[in-house]
Amino acid sequence: MAIELTRDKVREVARLARLKLTDEEVETFTSQLGHVLEYVDILSEVNTDGVEPMAHAVEQFNVLRDDAVRESLPREAALANAPKTDGRYFQVPQILESS
């Protein structure tokens, strides 16, 4: 049963993803995403009574590695893509934790 996708829902999802959308874009995405959801909803026609929910798309388990340390990136490399840095830390606009 498809849930109707509303403009508010699109705005909400955009906000959670920190995307700023114009009213025009909200209109476009509400329609486009709505079609995607409708398409996916075809799956609900399949009878899944008694079928275990799938946890992963591939039938593979227990891919684990040994607890061994390898060299990390040099700091300059780690910070290379940062919009702002003081050479030691990533710098971000102040995070408010009101007190």
Add this chain to the structure above:
Amino acid sequence: MNYTVVVGLEVHVQLLTASKLFCACANKFNPDNPNVQTCPVCLGLPGSLPVMNRKAFELSLKTAMALDCGIARFTKWDRKQYYYPDLPKAYQISQYDLPYSHDGHLDVKTDDGEGVRRVGIIRVHLEEDAGKNMHDESGRGQDSQVDLNRCGTPLMEIVSEPDIRTPGEARRFLEEMKLLLTYIGVSDCNMQEGSLRCDANINLHIPTDDGGHVATPIVEVKNMNSIRNVELALEYETTRQFREFQETGVKLGDPGGNKVTRGWDANRNVSFEQRGKEEASDYRYFPDPDLVPVTVTEEQLDAIRGETCELPTPRRARFQSEFGLSEYDASVIIDQGPALADYFETVAQGSDGKQAANWVTQDVLREMNERKVDIDEFAIRPDVLSSILKRVTDAEITIKSGREVFAALLADADADIPISIKRIDRIIEERGLKAVSAAGELEGIIATVIERNAQAANDFRNGKQAAIGRLIGEVMRECKGADAKAVRAMLVDELSK
């Protein structure tokens, strides 16, 4: 007012692995060198893929089993999405609907010290830690700094049922948890370094006239960086919530009665509201397609069971039955951690349990504190102490002489002289500490001393009790190994003849 305090704790524990949970960067507390333990995986760079650390999963299993949890035979990892600068992927890999463990418990003493409160553990799950944000505290609104060394390190989340009934029980729950986790070696539980962190949910059930009760709004308290602060914060919240309820009458679920988050200010000893009407968080969990599920076999669990040491609770009981210790003494020793308990066992096995407990909890702990060393670094090793105590129980030397040997050995150690059992013999010899059990020898000395001190002897005979002190002193000087009480008795006998 006879209200009930209802507390549930959420404990986060960092695991003692060498590398991070999903990549091979070092898992090491390193605040002075920010951003040197990162790679494309923990930086969340495109195209990188996580691979689970086997050791981290095994340590988590070990923990859940020590808490008597049920272990799921099939478990998976999910993405918890939220934006925060210390989480570059914008999601945390955690466990949502299929955690690897569930329904355990931890027992703690009630406040009166008599009863036991069984606190349920809802679940233990494994997730990755975030990095660390440092905020500008000058108030000038400068940038926050982000260090991602910790990002992606293995973290266990242990969630208790709201079974805790007092701030004191919460403190003991955390103390017992810390003891258990250090015992089995899964974490160092260093709260200063953030290896053990705790959030608390608390509210009050206030009885009503009809025999039921009303609940105050639930408060989640954060930022408590020591076990003592958890206790203080919960005491503060108890009083604050009751006062607020009396003033406003707002109940859980009323308008303005939703769950809120408060931070603990350890400098002012108050809690403060952190976020007001928080919009319901929407983490949009879904199974992480980058990680395949993990299955657990009975053999695996047996292997972990086999390598897990004796836990604190059964060990306390065994110390009482095997060595005849009181519950109190057994706890004092066990609560100091596995190293001290091991030390005690070695001492006790070669001598006497109660004697060993006295020495370890008094003399050894005192000297350790004075020298600011751990038991592993303490100069008198357990075989040496055991040998001293055995001489005392065998009446080869007196307790007083035992203490003298102990002090002399420590003085040797401070002067870098190696300490051994042979050294004990030397000290006993040099200082003439050998107990004089052959009564004949002592009688001879007593006779000589009385002869030499005719005046004092006469004074005593004439009723001047104090005069005997001088005689005892002189006998003890002649014969250090003698027992002062016995000497006194023999002198009194001799002088009364």
